[in-house]
Amino acid sequence: xxxxxxxxxxxxxxxxxxxxxxxxxxxxxxxxxxxxxxxxxxxxxxxxxxxxxxxxxxxxxxxxxxxxxxxxxxxxxxxxxxxxxxxxxxxxxxxxxxxxxxxxxxxxxxxxxxxxxxxxxxxxxxxxxxxxxxxxxxxxxxxxxxxxxxxxxxxxxxxxxxxxxxxxxxxxxxxxxxxxxxxxxxxxxxxxxxxxxxxxxxxxxxxxxxxxxxxxxxxxxxxxxxxxxxxxxxxxxxxxxxxxxxxxxxxxxxxxxxxxxxxxxxxxxxxxxxxxxxxxxxxxxxxxxxxxxxxxxxxxxxxxxxxxxxxxxxxxxxxxxxxxxxxxxxxxxxxxxxxxxxxxxxxxxxxxxxxxxxxxxxxxxxxxxxxxxxxxxxxxxxxxxxxxxxxxxxxxxxxxxxxxxxxxxxxxxxxxxxxxxxxxxxxxx
Amino acid sequence: xxxxxxxxxxxxxxxxxxxxxxxxxxxxxxxxxxxxxxxxxxxxxxxxxxxxxxxxxxxxxxxxxxxxxxxxxxxxxxxxxxxxxxxxxxxxxxxxxxxxxxxxxxxx
Numbered sequence: 001x002x003x004x005x006x007x008x009x010x011x012x013x014x015x016x017x018x019x020x021x022x023x024x025x026x027x028x029x030x031x032x033x034x035x036x037x038x039x040x041x042x043x044x045x046x047x048x049x050x051x052x053x054x055x056x057x058x059x060x061x062x063x064x065x066x067x068x069x070x071x072x073x074x075x076x077x078x079x080x081x082x083x084x085x086x087x088x089x090x091x092x093x094x095x096x097x098x099x100x101x102x103x104x105x106x107x108x109x110x111x112x113x114x115x116x117x118x119x120x121x122x123x124x125x126x127x128x129x130x131x132x133x134x135x136x137x138x139x140x141x142x143x144x145x146x147x148x149x150x151x152x153x154x155x156x157x158x159x160x161x162x163x164x165x166x167x168x169x170x171x172x173x174x175x176x177x178x179x180x181x182x183x184x185x186x187x188x189x190x191x192x193x194x195x196x197x198x199x200x201x202x203x204x205x206x207x208x209x210x211x212x213x214x215x216x217x218x219x220x221x222x223x224x225x226x227x228x229x230x231x232x233x234x235x236x237x238x239x240x241x242x243x244x245x246x247x248x249x250x251x252x253x254x255x256x257x258x259x260x261x262x263x264x265x266x267x268x269x270x271x272x273x274x275x276x277x278x279x280x281x282x283x284x285x286x287x288x289x290x291x292x293x294x295x296x297x298x299x300x301x302x303x304x305x306x307x308x309x310x311x312x313x314x315x316x317x318x319x320x321x322x323x324x325x326x327x328x329x330x331x332x333x334x335x336x337x338x339x340x341x342x343x344x345x346x347x348x349x350x351x352x353x354x355x356x357x358x359x360x361x362x363x364x365x366x367x368x369x370x371x372x373x374x375x376x377x378x379x380x381x382x383x384x385x386x387x388x389x390x391x392x393x394x395x396x397x398x399x400x401x402x403x404x405x406x407x408x409x410x411x412x413x414x415x416x417x418x419x420x421x422x423x424x425x426x427x428x429x
Numbered sequence: 430x431x432x433x434x435x436x437x438x439x440x441x442x443x444x445x446x447x448x449x450x451x452x453x454x455x456x457x458x459x460x461x462x463x464x465x466x467x468x469x470x471x472x473x474x475x476x477x478x479x480x481x482x483x484x485x486x487x488x489x490x491x492x493x494x495x496x497x498x499x500x501x502x503x504x505x506x507x508x509x510x511x512x513x514x515x516x517x518x519x520x521x522x523x524x525x526x527x528x529x530x531x532x533x534x535x536x537x
Contacts, residue, residue, distance in 0.1 A: 074470060106474060113476055117501035285537075343535045352470045355477055360505060 013043045017052025020062045022295045022318050023087075023186070024392050031388045033396065034291070037323050038335060040064060045328065051307035057087055060297075060316035061309065066327035066347070068307045069319040072298060074352040076102055081354060083299035083316050085394055089246070090185035090192050092200070096232075096239035097357060098247065105353065111225040111232055112240070112357065115218045121361045123216075124162050125368060131158045132372040134419040137410040140376060144383060147373070148401035152257035154422040155369050160248040161418060163361070164241065165217030166206060168418025172425035173202070178249050181242075183393055203241040207234070219244075244358075252362050254293040254397025255284075256369050261398040262287065262337075263370070264382040269337070274374050283339040284366045289346035290337050292322040294395045296350065321347050322396075380405035433521060436529045437464045438485070449521040455530070456480040456517035466532035473517035478502045479536040480516045481509075488527035492519060507535055 020040075025033035041064060044050050050065025063069050072079050084098050094100065097108055114120065135154060139145035157171035180195035207223065214220040223237060232240065263270045273280055297318050300311045311317065325346045326334040349356035356362070382388065386402020415423075437445045437459055449458035459467040459480070468479035475498050484492070492514070495503060499518045503509050516530065 109474075109476060114498055114501055117498075118505045119501050343537055345537055351477075353472065353474060353476070355471065 011039060011043045013047050013049055014052065016040055016043055017062050018055045020052070020054040020318075020320070021056040022320070023057075023394060025396070027390055027392070032390050032398075033322075033392070037320075038326060040320075041323050041326050041334075044323070049307070050327075051309040054318070058316070060086070060318055061300075061311055062318050062320055063306065064320045064323040064327075065307060066324045066330035069321060069324040069347055070351060071306060072317065072319060073296075073347065073350060073354065075304070076105075076353055078300070078302045078304045079298035079317065080301045081105065081298065083297045086297050086316055086318075087186070089181050089394075090189060090196055091181060091242055092196070093235055093239040093242060095246070096236055096243045098243055098354070102353070107227070107230060108232065108236060108240075109353070109357070110227045111230070112218075112222050115221045115225070116357050116359075116361060118360045118364075120218070120221075121163075121364060124159060124361075125364060127162055128155065128159055128365060128368050129372050130413065131155060131416065131419055132369055133376070133411055133413055134415045135422070136373065136376045137413065137415070138419070138423055140408040140410055143407040144386075144402070144404045146386065146400055146402045147260045148257040148389070148399045149426055150423075151369065151373065152253050152260060152401070153399070154419070154426070155256065155365065156249045156252035158418040158422070159252070159361070159365055160244060163218040163248070164206070164244060165210060165215040165219050168416060169421035171418050171422050174245055174249060175425070178245055181246060182250060182395070186393075199242070199245075200238060203238055207237050207241070247356070248358055248361070250395040251293050252365050254391070254395050254399070255288060255291070255362065255366050257398040257401055258291045258293070259284070259287045259366065259370055260373070260403075261382065261388070261401045262291070263374070264380055264401065264403055266337075269339070270374065270378075272339070273370070274378055277371055279339055280367045280371050281363065282341070282344070284363055284370070285344050285346065286337055286339045286341055287366070288348040289325045289331070289341075289344060291397065292325045292346070292348040293397050294348075295319055295321050319347075376408060377403075377405050431523060431526070433523060433526045435459075435488075435521075435525065436527075437462075437467070437482070438529065438531045439465045440532055440534045441465070449525065451521055451523065453521050454517050455482075455519040455521060455525070455528075456515075458521060459516060459530075464532065466536065467516065468536050469517060471517075475499055475502055475515060475518055478506045478515060481506045481536060482514060482516050482530040482532055483510055484512045484514055484528070485531050486527070486529040488525050488529075506533070507537065508533055 026036045028035035044064045050068045054062045157174045161168045177199040180192040185192040210220045300315045328334050349359045380403045383402040383404045389400035391399040433449045435447045445464050447462040456469050471477035503513045
């Protein structure tokens with residue numbers, strides 16, 4: 001029942017692999033790349049060929065099957081994380097944790113892990129909720145809004161400022177720098193460089209300040225964390241700040257944006273989540289599986305045969321997690337969004353030693369934003385006259401989500417500086 | 430050396446008697462015997478919470494309390510209970526003989 005239909009249209013799987021570019025998947029008539037990902041999965045399943053060679057970006061292996069991706073992620077000796085992102089982001093400091101291998105990775109991970117456990121991230125819940133309501137106040141009387149730009153984008157930037165102990169009104173700067181690192185450098189590296197230098201200077205200043213006046217934020221606790229007498233070096237702290245920015249903002253914004261788009265037309269799902277708010281947590285995980293925002297890369301360290309293909313040391317590998325998380329060998333009815341899916345072992349946040357450090361934070365963030373938003377705007381539709389936009393790149397998702405709804409009333413809570421700065425930023429953009 | 434036997438009750442209710450050795454963790458003993466439901470994807474580094482079990486009977490051992498890291502991870506498991514432990518954080522000692530552990534329905 002879950003196997004792909006035997007009558008699937010003939011496609012040239014080898015050509016699909018050869019043309020696979022994780023930064024630029026083809027967008028279908030629904031405005032998303034999901035028809036392409038599903039077609040790719042069906043073709044791979046039909047030929048039982050879950051690994052293939054792409055000619056893009058200097059050539060690399062593409063892995064589309066769930067067990068194959070799972071095996072590679074867990075094999076930290078056979079596959080290096082130094083190739084987690086390619087082409088590489090335009091940063092001069094290595095991306096702490098994400099690009100590190102053992103034993104350096106585990107040493108750093110143990111220093112920061114506790115700060116990202118639920119007991120430590122729940123302290124930000126109240127501030128997150130407040131920011132959602134302030135942002136909603138900004139458009140609730142209008143009866144229309146682009147909730148990609150005005151809700152999904154700002155919340156992760158505001159949260160990142162909170163957890164790093166940075167001024168909330170600097171949120172728009174983070175957006176500006178992240179865009180320079182993740183998108184602009186591909187098309188205009190010279191234009192991106194000064195922005196990235198500016199970001200490092202900003203972090204230098206912040207780290208120096210936190211060393212003298214530690215706060216209760218995550219960055220302060222990381223600066224002062226000690227395991228077996230070891231602390232993070234200054235360069236590592238810079239790399240860590242960058243990782244928090246890139247990892248914290250892009251993935252969360254895309255997950256929230258895509259979810260708001262889905263809830264805009266999936267009335268049944270929306271009604272169900274309004275009636276059963278306790279299902280929101282599981283729904284967020286299913287949305288992560290169903291619309292997995294990002295693939296992850298590796299570099300082969302030891303000759304390894306996976307899915308019938310022998311990979312040689314030094315070769316690049318891209319784990320096509322958006323496709324692998326729709327593998328029928330792991331997930332029953334993979335193309336159905338089932339919020340009560342039992343034992344949902346999706347790989348959207350990785351697994352094994354490198355499992356996403358912010359996994360509890362992103363789950364809480366998405367749950368709170370969606371729940372609070374639905375309390376204010378329980379009934380809305382996608383605005384057919386507006387422009388939907390799926391942003392591609394290393395991290396993909398809906399970034400422009402125009403909606404219409406019955407105007408409501410403001411709660412009138414005083415607007416925080418973070419939200420204020422963001423609204424000014426958005427009105428200029 | 431007296432042998433140490435641990436009993437794991439898997440999510441289907443089936444019992445698995447596992448021989449364990451001092452120096453390994455309870456998680457390693459379970460993985461060696463391929464007890465269903467013990468995933469331990471991080472390999473014993475206390476960062477994934479997928480070797481979670483409920484201690485039903487502690488054998489002759491008084492287990493030391495979980496440290497901060499383990500306690501924080503346990504809170505992140507789907508259904509934590511007072512008798513929850515991460516098996517990667519329990520070193521096998523001779524007085525664990527007879528310990529009974531229940532594997533939760535899901536580690537996610």
